[in-house]
Amino acid sequence: MILPTSVFIAFELALLLKPFIIITLKGDVGFRPLDQVLTMASLLVCGVFFVWSLMECYRLIQRIHNPEDELAKQKDMMMVLLRSKHMPTIMIEKVAEYYNYKVGKANIINSSNDLIHSLPQPLTNEIKLVLNERYIRRIPYFSEWHSDIVEWLTLSAHEEFFMTGDIVINVSISSFEGLIVVKAGLLAVYSSDNVETEHLIDGDYFNEMSLFTDCEVSACEVVAITHCQVLLLEKDVFRTLMRKYPNLFYSMRAQLIRK
Known part of the structure; x- marks a missing residue:
């Protein structure tokens, strides 16, 4: 220990x-x-x-x-802090909901667990690959790429959490610059006319065009219908790797343009 x-x-x-x-x-x-x-x-x-x-x-x-007891203490302390700052009730309720969310619980417990942080980096990377590599490899553009490249993309991606009702991408505003892969949850896509066009579930991906453009403005809005867990692969990180593989970079861009 x-x-x-x-x-x-x-x-x-x-x-x-x-x-x-x-x-x-x-x-x-x-x-x-x-x-x-x-x-x-x-x-x-x-x-x-x-x-x-x-x-x-x-x-x-x-x-x-007793991780649940530690989580309850952290939640109580956070509630006291938010109330002392006179935060709106809706914001306090949203934070409380995050503490009750099972993925949120795991994230909070892991962040305060000294044993997790003490793991050697190779073992940490192996765990991350087991958890996330299948989501990256499932994307058609990456399915035929060498396994070393796919592993690097997986390790470079990081997780984000969105609560119900959160706007992941906004219309006509410069969107998150990178590929977004849905790991868990349900999201809705709305057109610029505020018409719901499709749903995104586990394994779906979007915003891939932003990997190749310098000023990508979204023509749709993506909203979390349920609590969601996603993987984010940032444009700058992706381009840094692609400098070593220009053929793959331009091949993927050509596929996106034809799409």
């Missing part, structure tokens, strides 16, 4: 202070009043840091065995 840094800080401080305790059990040694004061002060401070290290260990065990 990997302990948080604060445990080691407290323990090391206690060890550093321990030599200052000048009590000895050998022989009859007379102490000056100042020696006695320094001894008791050092012993007290040393004990405080040892207790601190034990408390940090206890907190870690509690977080591991």
Whole structure:
């Protein structure tokens, strides 16, 4: 089990202070009043840091065995903070809904879990590939690309969450510059006339044209009907890789133009 840094800080401080305790059990040694004061002060401070290290260990065990309790504490603290800032009720309710959302719960717990962050980078990358590679490889443009390139695209993509009613892409406003892949949830596509034209579900993708344009303005609006989890592959990251593979870059652009 990997302990948080604060445990080691407290323990090391206690060890550093321990030599200052000048009590000895050998022989009859007379102490000056100042020696006695320094001894008791050092012993007290040393004990405080040892207790601190034990408390940090206890907190870690509690977080591991009772993640729901830790989540509830974080939620209560966030609610207090939002109310102290006089945020609108609708905003407070939306934040509370995110804490109740199962993907939101996992994201919050993972972000505060020291064990997750302690994993070696190769293992973290392998987990990310297992979770997300199938969504990237399912896209027709990438289906015949070399596996190393697809893996790089997968590792370069990052997850985002949208709550019900959130606008993912707005009409006539410069949209998110990159490819968006739906990982979970349901989104609706609306035309510029506010007519619902289609739905997007797990595995669907959109906004791919923005990978090749410098000022892409969306002709439609995409809104989350349910809570959604998506993968975002940013244009700048994509273009950086494609400098090594110009043939693939121009081939994909040609396919999009013909589409």
